[in-house]
Amino acid sequence: MQNENKKIIEDLLTSAGISINGNRNWDIRVFNEEFYRRILRDGSLGLGESYMEGWWDCPRLDEFIHRLFEADLEKQIRKNLRLKWQVLKARIFNMQSIKKARKSISRHYDIGNNLFTEMLDPLMVYSCGYWHETNNLARAQENKLGLICQKLDLKPGQKVLDIGCGWGGFSYYAAKHYDVQVVGITISKEQQKIALERCENLPVEIRLQDYRELDEKFDRIVSVGMLEHVGHKNHSSFMKVINRNLKDEGICLLHFIGGNESRYTTDAWIDKYIFPQGLIPSITQIGKAMGNDMILQDLHNFGLYYDKTLMAWHENFKEAWPRLKEYYNNFFYKMWEFYLCSSAAAFRAQRLNLWQLVITKREFPHIYHSVRPKHLTTKELING
Known part of the structure; x- marks a missing residue:
């Protein structure tokens, strides 16, 4: 045998x-x-x-x-029976309830800020960079943040909601360069600590809060790398939160990993070791969740840039391992290496995409003009 x-x-x-x-x-x-x-x-x-x-x-x-x-x-x-049960379980039960979401997020994002500090760029942006005409991770992430700000058409004095604000990279960048007020929300205590420090002395509020608890109006809403944690049973609820909290003339940008097929569960290894109860949504699932209340104004896919981002994180992780190994064992090293390399491979094979969706409410009174800068610098982005 x-x-x-x-x-x-x-x-x-x-x-x-x-x-x-x-x-x-x-x-x-x-x-x-x-x-x-x-x-x-x-x-x-x-x-x-x-x-x-x-x-x-x-x-x-x-x-x-x-x-x-x-x-x-x-x-x-x-396919084995456990996988079939996993699919059935995901269809029946809400694996991303508020209580379960807090536990799942903690298992990944609260494992140690030292790991993410070493692996990521100085702003600790844990999502795909925009690598046009640069080979530098920090520059690629600033390119991405600037691109988002341009797509949102940020103006001084606007109130911006950052759903899943992470370590405060976007909140910091937008408040500093665009003179806007930002409310960032996260359910990771470790992320909140650094975000508060990063955004000190800026018009930024960092809350430990679930998105479903929001009920206030914002000029702009952004979510970077958050939709993958929402789960298919909560996509509609997520869009209703956007609709409820966005002003009629407001703009929302969603930056997230997207799959080519509609699924109800994630890869078994990723679910067990990296992102418990996470789910990569399809464009069909997100479009259905938007329904008649939200309008898609723009869709931009630059998923191949995630391959480059992940391999840059992998190099940083390997280089930092002599400083990290006193906090993590070799089993963790192999786990994290497998996560970064397998994820990079999925984007390289275009099994996964990176989508930026610009959406508005039906009441949005203007024609939205799509933004596709050929060359990005912070100065150019700020000055339009």
Whole structure:
């Protein structure tokens, strides 16, 4: 049986141009013969866990997983009963209730600000950068923040809501460069601590608050990297919150990872180790949630930039590991490496997208003019 399992996996990998114990950077080295049965039994969960446990290795993990995606191998491996139950559970139960959302967010974002400080840019922007004409992570993130501000058409004195404000990067940038008042909300205590420090002496309020608890009017609303945590059962509720809190003449921008297919659950390994109860929405799911109340004014996809962003984070993480390893063990290192590299591969294969949606209420009284700067600098963005 073990030889049969090995033959099945070898044939699958060969079809993707991957060899076992080969010499190319994307070839894998297998150290435990139980690896083959585990992959057939547990799919992506078994692949990630066996990597974390040292059963196999690869010089270029991102390239290996990219080739798996390109060959569409996961559809050739049978689905197990646990996955079927996971899909059924996601359809029946609300996995992103307020109580569960707080617990899930804490499991990822409260694991230590030192990790994210080392891995991210100086503003700690934990979302896709805009890499046009730059190879610098900090510049790419400032490009992205400036692009968002232009798309929102920010004006001095406006009141802006930042849903899922993270460590306060956008709130800081918008308040400092555009003279707006910002209310940032997060349900991560660790994020709130740094956001408060970052935005000190600026017209910024950072609240520990769930988006469903909001009931006040804003000129502009932005959400960067938050919609992936909302869950399909709450998409409509999320849009109703936008509609309730946005002024009739207001503009909202949603920046989020989007999938090509409508799903009700996420990858088993990602769900268990990285983003519990997270969900990558499709454009169909978001469009349905918008209904007749919200109008799509603009859609911009630059998902391939997320590949570059994730690999930059990966390099920062590896470089910082000598300083981080006293706080985290080797199991965590392999887990985080697998997360960053597999995510980069998914964007490289265009299994995932990065969408920026500009939406307004039906009462919006103007023609919205889409923004696509060819070259971005903070000075140019601020001056329009």
